[in-house]
Amino acid sequence: MSFKVVRTRVAPSPTGIAHVGTLYIALFNYAFAKQNNGQFIVRSEDTDRSRYVEGAEELVLSALKWAGITPDEDVEKGGPYGPYRQSERLKIYQRYAQKLVAAGQAYYCFVTPEELRQMREEQIKAGRPPKYDGRYRDYPPEEAKKRIDKGESHVIRLKVPSGKTKWHDLIRGEVEIDHQQIDDQVLIKSDGYPTYHLAVVVDDHLMKISHIIRGEEWISSTPKHIILYDLFGWEKPQFAHMPLLRNRDKSKLSKRKNDVSISSYQQQGILPEALINYLMLLGWSHPQKKEVISLLEFVNSFTFDRMQKTGPVFDTEKLRWLNGKYIREIISTDDLIKRLHKFISKDFPTELTSQVLPLIRERLFLLPEFDELTDFFYQDIQIDKDLLIKKADAQLVSSQIETTIKKLEAISNWSSESIEMEIRNLQAENNWQKSQFFMMLRLAVTGKKQTPPLFETMAVIGQTTVLKRLQQAKSLII
RNA sequence: GGCCCCAUCGUCUAGUGGUCUAGGACACUGGGUUUUCAUCCCAGCAACCGGGGUUCGAGUCCCCGUGGGGUCACCA
Numbered sequence: 001m002s003f004k005v006v007r008t009r010v011a012p013s014p015t016g017i018a019h020v021g022t023l024y025i026a027l028f029n030y031a032f033a034k035q036n037n038g039q040f041i042v043r044s045e046d047t048d049r050s051r052y053v054e055g056a057e058e059l060v061l062s063a064l065k066w067a068g069i070t071p072d073e074d075v076e077k078g079g080p081y082g083p084y085r086q087s088e089r090l091k092i093y094q095r096y097a098q099k100l101v102a103a104g105q106a107y108y109c110f111v112t113p114e115e116l117r118q119m120r121e122e123q124i125k126a127g128r129p130p131k132y133d134g135r136y137r138d139y140p141p142e143e144a145k146k147r148i149d150k151g152e153s154h155v156i157r158l159k160v161p162s163g164k165t166k167w168h169d170l171i172r173g174e175v176e177i178d179h180q181q182i183d184d185q186v187l188i189k190s191d192g193y194p195t196y197h198l199a200v201v202v203d204d205h206l207m208k209i210s211h212i213i214r215g216e217e218w219i220s221s222t223p224k225h226i227i228l229y230d231l232f233g234w235e236k237p238q239f240a241h242m243p244l245l246r247n248r249d250k251s252k253l254s255k256r257k258n259d260v261s262i263s264s265y266q267q268q269g270i271l272p273e274a275l276i277n278y279l280m281l282l283g284w285s286h287p288q289k290k291e292v293i294s295l296l297e298f299v300n301s302f303t304f305d306r307m308q309k310t311g312p313v314f315d316t317e318k319l320r321w322l323n324g325k326y327i328r329e330i331i332s333t334d335d336l337i338k339r340l341h342k343f344i345s346k347d348f349p350t351e352l353t354s355q356v357l358p359l360i361r362e363r364l365f366l367l368p369e370f371d372e373l374t375d376f377f378y379q380d381i382q383i384d385k386d387l388l389i390k391k392a393d394a395q396l397v398s399s400q401i402e403t404t405i406k407k408l409e410a411i412s413n414w415s416s417e418s419i420e421m422e423i424r425n426l427q428a429e430n431n432w433q434k435s436q437f438f439m440m441l442r443l444a445v446t447g448k449k450q451t452p453p454l455f456e457t458m459a460v461i462g463q464t465t466v467l468k469r470l471q472q473a474k475s476l477i478i
Numbered sequence: 479g480g481c482c483c484c485a486u487c488g489u490c491u492a493g494u495g496g497u498c499u500a501g502g503a504c505a506c507u508g509g510g511u512u513u514u515c516a517u518c519c520c521a522g523c524a525a526c527c528g529g530g531g532u533u534c535g536a537g538u539c540c541c542c543g544u545g546g547g548g549u550c551a552c553c554a
Contacts, residue, residue, distance in 0.1 A: 196554050283491095442514065
């Protein structure tokens with residue numbers, strides 16, 4: 001290996017949403033580059049004008065940054081090997097394609113897409129594999145030039161040599177593919193844009209990419225790329241083909257069958273750390289079996305030999321657990337408050353945050369759940385009368401509330417400790433059933449069956465409001 | 479269909495010939511703590527795709543099946 005610096009890249013095509021699959025691949029590229037003090041690059045693969053979506057580029061970049069996968073070079077910040085947008089590099093691809101034509105390693109082809117389609121149909125009908133028949137392979141260049149000068153539509157195809165391509169894949173070991181499987185690839189389309197295969201090789205070489213870490217779907221295309229490296233006489237990068245993320249039915253992860261948009265996880269209140277952590281665990285495992293892993297730890301401990309070759313199912317039930325774990329154990333309180341900010345209802349009284357947060361933190365798995373866990377602290381509540389008297393008759397409940405009100409009214413230092421003392425004494429003195437009495441109070445004071453611990457909750461709600469709610473509950477019963 | 483890749487609990491995975499009556503995590507079930515829920519703790523359920531080899535010994539190596547996936551575009 002004579003690449004002096006490890007440089008990796010991810011090359012999304014701006015065709016819509018920021019996809020978790022892109023983040024997955026980016027994560028491993030980033031980690032490997034950083035581990036080796038190298039650079040991680042994001043290149044925009046926008047050579048398909050028909051699928052181009054305005055704004056998609058920024059979407060991907062901002063999603064990567066949100067996740068902490070910050071590129072060293074990209075379309076926005078540039079870098080020494082720009083431009084990083086393929087549509088701005090058209091002349092470069094043309095030049096290299098022409099070199100191949102001049103060397104007799106590529107050729108002009110005038111078959112139209114319609115003719116190709118027909119050709120394939122006939123081949124399939126005849127039970128043969130659909131393949132370009134190479135009819136312009138040996139077409140005289142002078143003839144071709146004439147037709148081009150007349151303005152005839154054409155493409156440039158690679159004259160794929162016979163033989164086999166073999167490479168050592170960092171994840172899969174030796175892989176060998178016969179060139180028989182490969183058509184004479186189109187290098188330059190009739191619109192003058194390069195195809196992926198030409199552009200990716202030219203750019204990766206020019207941008208000094210040392211390691212190509214990409215999805216398994218590219219394995220069968222790898223010979224096309226290696227052939228080009230060889231034809232140009234360029235040093236070949238290392239290849240690592242990652243397992244493909246799957247749907248539940250094991251098919252390739254798709255937006256039809258799965259939530260694949262990074263922004264959707266942002267909106268659901270998934271922390272970037274949790275998402276990244278979850279992604280690390282798909283196909284890779286920590287040598288000490290750790291499961292909660294920071295990006296930095298991942299960068300330091302990643303190795304290709306711990307990669308699994310099977311495509312993992314992208315099943316996010318574990319992601320939710322990880323998110324809760326980060327919320328309650330990993331990130332700091334101040335940090336949590338910051339992240340909660342855009343999810344908290346505008347009516348929420350900010351001054352309550354520090355008191356409420358400790359009470360609901362361990363109940364919080366997704367950031368937006370904050371509101372439903374805390375609304376009764378500051379909003380008017382609805383009390384279900386039937387639930388109040390479900391475990392005891394109305395008369396008893398009424399007297400329970402009345403006595404409780406008296407006791408609570410008398411408290412001069414309103415705190416969870418003083419509340420607890422009064423209420424526990426009350427329960428013991430009257431020998432009321434604990435679960436009935438406490439649940440009744442909970443319902444009366446919060447309107448909910450499930451809340452944080454009662455005394456602490458009451459302490460936060462405040463003496464006046466608690467008493468008011470108890471009165472209200474009592475009036476419901478009579 | 480050709481070619482390529484892959485195959486351990488429902489899911490994510492550990493496992494690189496013997497320590498595997500296969501370990502962990504999520505989920506699920508039961509129990510404990512507890513005024514509810516949640517957290518936490520404990521326990522349980524649950525897998526080496528099948529068949530042949532190689533070997534004293536195979537989840538681990540080889541072959542054949544089977545199954546799944548990917549790919550065969552002027553999309554990436």
